Amino acid sequence: MNLVKKTIFLMLLASCIIQLTIAQQKNEWKEAKSGGYTYKYISNDPMQARFYTLKNGLTVILSVNKKDPRIQTLIGTRAGSNNDPKDHTGLAHYLEHLLFKGTEQYGSLDWAREKPYLDKIEGLYDTYNHTSDATARKTIYHQIDSVSGLAAKYAIANEYDKMMTGMGAQGTNAHTWVEETIYEEDIPSNAIDKYLSVQSERFKDPVFRLFHTELEAVYEEKNRGLDNDSRKSYELMLSSLFPTHNYGQQSTIGTVEHLKNPSLKAIRKFYNEYYVPNNMAIVMAGDFNPDYVIKKIDDDFAYMKSKPVPEYKAPVEVPIKAPIVKEVVGPDAENVMIAYRMPGALDTKSSVVLGVVSEIMNNGKAGLLDLNINKAQKVLSASAGVMGWKDYAVFQLSGKPKQGQTLDQVKDLLLGQLEILKKGQFDETLVKAIVNNAKLSELQGLENNNNRASSLMDGFIKHRGQNWQADVSYVDNMGKVTKQQIVDFANKYFDNNYVLIYKRKGEDKNIEKVEKPTITPVAINRNDQSAFLKKVDAMPATQVQPQWLDFDKDIQKGKAGQADVLYVQNKDNGLFRLYYRFDMGAWNNKMLPLAAQYLQFLSTDKYTSEQISREFYNIACSFTLSSGNENSVIAISGLQENFDKAVALFEHLLTHCQVNEEALAALKGRIAKSRTDNKLNKGNIMKGLANYAMYGAKNPFNNALSQADLDGVTASQLTDMLHTFGNYKHTVIYYGPQSMNDMIAAVQKEHVIPATWKEAAPQQKFEKIDQAKNQVLFANYDMVQTEVNWVRNSVVYNPDNTALVSMFNGYFGGGMGSIVFQTIRESKALAYSTYAFYSSPDKKGARYSTVAYVGSQADKMNDAINGMNELLNDIPRSDKLFETARQSLKQDIETERITQDGIIFTYLADQKLGLQEDNRKKVYEKIDKITFDDVKKFHDEELAKKPYTYCVVASDKRVSMDDLKKFGDVKVLTLEEIFGY
Incomplete structure (x- = not known):
């Protein structure tokens, strides 16, 4: 239930990833009838989406994609934190959590006995909500805890998750944001009846059981946000940009004060007001018969009754006359954010121009920030993007300073690019390139059911799908935007009317947290099941037959000179992906990642670095050179019609790149600043601790050039490496529409393959260490939470154990229905996030x-x-639960389709493990033979009563070293020991 995910998704969406169409085709609303139902659609819609409105007002949007036997489903309501009552912020998010708790029909052992306790709990919370005396509140909460324990005896925790897992669902989740709450499932195509039966019951009359433990999970979610400097900056930006609109005045997760004073009655009122059919939509994208699905939805959701929905009346914000400057303090690295208030999604014309403006500023390749700031290495990093809502949108510029640079200098550089835009000092042909790249993104996005469903749901949330015509025409309309319109728009909206957020490093002395209440662990009755679950399980479902890869048939193999060629043809569209995969990486030469980064800043004897970036963007192609630990990969992709141009341009860059001392000096400075910033990030610190625990003091995480070595690297060393890169052994990999012979001929025309491979340096080895006794590795970090990783290395990889390991992970700690999640979060309310699994290595001879x-x-x-x-x-x-895990694993394999270049990379991964054929077939054949006793024996032999290394990231002001010593010898690691620099 990630609150940040939707933010990121919509910023991408604003860059026109999905809502596109083929140029010069008309997009008009039309009506059709099929299967007894009338629907609307847009002509030439690449998603071929059908829009239904049922008699009760429920919107249903269906998009068929037969690529895989799976369906992405979304059920959304047009209500989020915008609609929260002023005195109960965070309520929509509370409700989202509670809609996983069941109804009278499921989630309960005995509803008649459970209900009186739940009624009493609701009354106690109401009293608690209106009580201010601390002693009285403590007494009331003790009663809530006591009665909740009694009610929990009749509850079946996570029964919703068990049902979804049992039918083969993946990605069970939900999110709440400003104007929406959306429930997400990815189901097998044979589970439609089961899925709709569960969902129709889910929204019929939800029961808010196990509330106080779930509330504690929300507390933890809030505390995670309080430890997140980016989240604090984001919320301060919104509150400053929208001083009266709920966009800025009501955070999605709510205030600490409101979290401490929840009201079940207010939550029920919110549900009754907003969870009505005329305010909701069901979106499905994938492999199904739309005529069957719409009738099934109509039958199952006919009980819903339409009624008026209270609309949020958006205030008109007063124009900002001068910069509003605010500051956030915290342990993470410094950055600056500039935000402008923009017209919202209802202003479709402005939205199109804003989309073009955003791409001109930052498209990842040829935008003003891309070329003038990032490629010129004037800051550590800079970006721009749009968040779009109904009433307003936000255009945002962000930047991180390089070594010795002030935040004001970064701010001035960002604003300087807006001035360039306002003066029209950009090439008008960039708009055409933006459109071409948007078409490329459309072809890529159409393959993914989640992209389809999310885009359709977003259209419903913003304007009930009524503007889908404008969405489908989005790219065509972008192409009609003139340079003068862009300049006029920029001058109208970009002035001194911005919010400026300085994120500075330091101690946040005003940090608050939600205090831990006393909670008695509750029963979760994991061995019980409701009659409803049994009924759903008993529903017939035609088995989907698994499909195994045959590497000899599914991959064509050839030669380009002495280089092996692996080929799979793209028969779906005009896109290609070409790779040169090298058998060397950072473990062969620590300078390889540096050379890979350096290439993007280099010119040749014919082109400047900026010209190369522009040309790739103009032909809707791209390239990357990346160096991992054991392999390096050159990837070139885009439109097949420009394959020859793209390959020739890249080969010219690689073999003719010229020394640029200034670029290397700037890169070294940025790397130094990145290293400093990495030490301020708790996630990176935990990765380092875990690697230290797994491999010892010298490990893959800190295997980096020392500062002295970095300082000593010369530009000529790096360009020499790049010029000779193609002389090392590599495999040519291609997925695209061209025949293999024609592709090989085209590649060999530009890509010189030597008669003899150049020998790579020996590869450094990192061996996992034994945990001989319990140990605690501690890293101090100023935060509210404590994060703990357990690490223990086990035996050497054995492919015969894959089925058993998969069953163990699914049952024990791999999801919301697992033993670990149910116990740690659902019963004991000890964490928002928790998991445990037995991790398989990626190569033969390595250890679990x-x-x-x-x-x-x-x-x-x-x-x-x-x-x-x-x-x-x-x-x-x-x-x-064990049988549920079994069925889930089987259905995952049955509905998995490995396609496109995924076939080749699966083949390569299996080869690395010493496998000669698709190992999923053997795993599938073993699943039904595995018993709980097998899993218990495995658990007892590999996990139980073994020494572990505990990796702890926490504030030494909030945790006791004496407490940590109870779990093992404590070793406090310095950041230098963790990071290696």
């Missing part, structure tokens, strides 16, 4: 590792660690 995680409040750390240790030592038995 057990990895577990809990992120909790600091004052819960001891309980959280003890809770996980209990599970690592003793695996609880639940036959029902």
Whole structure:
């Protein structure tokens, strides 16, 4: 239930990834009838979406895509934090969590006995909500905790998740944002009846059970946000930009004060007002018969009754006359954010121009920020993007300073690019290139059901789908935008009317947190199941037959000189992806990643670096050179019609790039600043701790050039490496429409393959270490939460164990219905996020590792660690949960389709493991033979009562070293030890 995910998605959406169409074709609303139902559609819509409105007002949007036997489903309501009552912010988000708790029909052992306790809990919360005396509140909460324990005896925790897992669903989730709450499932195509039966019951009359433990999970989610400097900057930006509109005045997760004073009655009122059919939509994209699906939805959701929905009346914000400057302080790296208030999605003409403006500023290749700032290395990094809502949009510029640079200098550079835009100092042909790249993105996006469904749902949320015609015509309309319109728009909206947020490094002395209430662990009844679940399980479903790869038939193999060629033909569209995959990486030469970064800043004897970027963007193609630990990959992709141009241009760059001392000096400076910033990021610190625990003091994470070595690297060394890169052994990989012979001929025309491969330096080896005894690795970080990783290395990889390992992970700690999640979060309310799994290596001869995680409040750390240790030592038995895990694993394999270049990379990954054929077939054949006793024996032998290394990132002001010593010898690591520099 990630609150940030939707923000990121819509910023991408604003860059026109999906809502596109073929140029010069008319897009008009039309009406058709099929299967007894009338629907509307847009002519020449590449998604071929059908828009239905049922008698009760429910919107249904269907887009068929037969690529895989799966369906992305979204059920959304047009209500989010914008609609929260002023005195109960965060309520929409609370409700989202509670809609996973069941109804009278499922999630309960005995509804008649459970209901009186739930009624009493609701009344107690109402009293608690209106009580201010601290002693009285503590007494009331003790009653809530006590009655909740009694009610939980009749509850079946996670029964919703069990049903979805049992039918083969993936990605079970939901999110709440400003104007929406959306429930997400990816289901097998044979599970439509089961899915709709569960969803129609889910929204019929939800029961808000297990509330106080779920509320604690929301507390943890809030505390995670309080530890996130980016989240704090984002919320301050919105509150400053929208001083009266709820966009800025009501955060999605709510205030600390409101989180402490929830009201079940207010939540029920919100549900009754907004979860009505005329305010909701069901979107499905994937493999199904739309005539069957619409009738099934109509039948299952006919009980819903339409009624008026209270609309949020948006205030008109007063224009900003002068910059509003604010500051955020926290432990993470410094950055600056500039935000402008823009016309919203309802102003479709302005939205198109804004989309073009955003791409001109930052498209990743040839925008003003891309060329003038990032490629010129004037800052550490800079970006721009749009967040679009109904009433307003936000245009945002962001930048991180390089070494010795002030935030004001970054701000001035960002604003300087807007001045260039306002003066029209950009090439008008850039608009044409933007349109061409948008068409490329459309072809790529149409292959993904989630992209389809998310785009359609976004159209419903913003304007009930009524503007889908404008959405489909978006690219054509972008192409009609003139340079003068862009300049006029920029001068109208970009002035001193911005919000400026300085994110500075320091201690946030005003940081607040949601305090931990006393919670008695509740029963979760994992061995029980409702009659409703049994009914759903019993519904007939035609088995989907799995499809295995035959590497000899599915991949064509050839030669380009002495280079092996792996080929799969693209029969769907005009896109290609070409790779040169090298058997060397950073473990062969630490300078390879540096050379890969350096290439993007280099010119040749014919072209400047900027000209190369522009040309790739103009032909709707791209390239990357990346160097991993053991392999390096050159990737060139785009429109097949420009294949020859793209390959020739890249080969020219690689073999003719020229020394640029100034660019290398700037790159070294940026790397130094990035290294400093990395040490301020808690996620990177935890990665370093985990690598230290797994491999020891010298490990893949800190295997980097020392500062002295970095300083000593010369520009000529790097260009020499790049010029001779193609002389090292590599495999040519191609996915595209061209025949293999024609492709090989085209590649060999530009790509010189030597008669003899140049020998790469020997590869450095990193071996996993043994955990001989319990140990705690501690890194100090100023934050509210405590994060703990468990690490233990195990035996050498054995492909015969893959089925057993997969079953163990699915049952024990791999999802919301797993033993770990149910116990740590649902029963004990110790964490928002938790997991545990047995991690398989990626190559033959390497070892497995057990990895577990809990992120909790600091004052819960001891309980959280003890809770996980209990599970690592003793695996609880639940036959029902075990069978659910079995069915889920089988259906995942049955509905998985490995296609396109995924076939080739699966083949290469299997080769690395020593496998000669698709191992999924053997795994599938073994699944039904695995018993719980097999899994328990595996758990007892590999996990139970073993020494672990505990990796702890926390504030030493909030956790006790004496407490940590209870779990093992404590070693406090410095950042230099963790990062290697």
